[in-house]
Amino acid sequence: MALNRKTLILAAVETVPGVDEVPTATDAIVIADPNITPLAGSTVSRNNTRPFLGNNQHIHVGSHVMMDFKVEVAGSGGAVDDEPMWGRLLRGCGMPGAPNAGVSYDFTPDSDSTDTLTLYFFKDGQFHPMIGARGTFSIEIGKNQIPYFNFTFTGLWVDPSSAANPVPVYSQPTPLPVSNVNTPTVSLHAHDAVLENLTINYGNQVVHSDRPNEEIVRITDRATDGNISLVAPALSVKNFFTTAKANALGAMSIVHGITATNIVSFSSSRAQILSPTYGDANGEATLQAGMSFIPTDAGDDELLISSS
Numbered sequence: 001m002a003l004n005r006k007t008l009i010l011a012a013v014e015t016v017p018g019v020d021e022v023p024t025a026t027d028a029i030v031i032a033d034p035n036i037t038p039l040a041g042s043t044v045s046r047n048n049t050r051p052f053l054g055n056n057q058h059i060h061v062g063s064h065v066m067m068d069f070k071v072e073v074a075g076s077g078g079a080v081d082d083e084p085m086w087g088r089l090l091r092g093c094g095m096p097g098a099p100n101a102g103v104s105y106d107f108t109p110d111s112d113s114t115d116t117l118t119l120y121f122f123k124d125g126q127f128h129p130m131i132g133a134r135g136t137f138s139i140e141i142g143k144n145q146i147p148y149f150n151f152t153f154t155g156l157w158v159d160p161s162s163a164a165n166p167v168p169v170y171s172q173p174t175p176l177p178v179s180n181v182n183t184p185t186v187s188l189h190a191h192d193a194v195l196e197n198l199t200i201n202y203g204n205q206v207v208h209s210d211r212p213n214e215e216i217v218r219i220t221d222r223a224t225d226g227n228i229s230l231v232a233p234a235l236s237v238k239n240f241f242t243t244a245k246a247n248a249l250g251a252m253s254i255v256h257g258i259t260a261t262n263i264v265s266f267s268s269s270r271a272q273i274l275s276p277t278y279g280d281a282n283g284e285a286t287l288q289a290g291m292s293f294i295p296t297d298a299g300d301d302e303l304l305i306s307s308s
Helices: 087-091 240-245
Strands: 007-013 032-045 058-072 097-100 104-107 117-123 126-142 148-157 185-188 195-201 204-211 214-222 225-231 249-256 264-281 284-293 304-307
Touching (some): 007 087, 058 126, 058 204, 087 126, 117 148, 148 204, 148 214
Antiparallel strands (some): 126 195, 249 264
């Protein structure tokens, strides 16, 4: 009997896209809420006519693997310009990073990224690998909660088998809950917002394609958006309704963490507020709005994620 709690994921960036990178125990990622669809795809019926009634045989087509899981938002735990463990996952989502020497490790979108991942999913001795994986992610930041990345990956089929769970070697630091002390910066359109919660959806469109001479997982589009809830400021202080009506683009900055090597920030220079309305949080008026993150004419710059 396999136990769901005994689940482990290893992740490595592939040297050659679609070729197993063979992750090891040091490639283990601290995860929560893992799920796998071991045999994604569809079926087609043979649809033959016969001199009797009854089903035709079904044939599996486009077989691939999908998995999703959460990863805590925390820094690298090493040097301030080291890549955090979740960085390799962002690379598989078309958001590669690079060190800003002595300052941070920065991730920005790349519409031409070729990075793919090998992901190993172990469920108590049941081994489901996937190769050539690409995906998308969202970010959830809520008061008094651990902030998370939510990843969803699609990869090429590899036969599953029974194999003992490896002994993981984890290197991610302990996360901090979202609070006044731990999240020192929340700024939206030059307003220091009292945040209830924020979700950012990177919005990749991920497509598995299987046809003669090619089987691949591609990212074919991206539309980054989100939702925010904050304590409603007096209109004399910040009028988000007129800001939205004017279709204005402005800066957003979230900094989470207070100690070097365990600080993660999310920022955009062109965040748009959409359809703001009032809400309620324990009797206190809140402002709830959709958000859209717009690249400049140069492109690939609508969102910056930094670890420092």
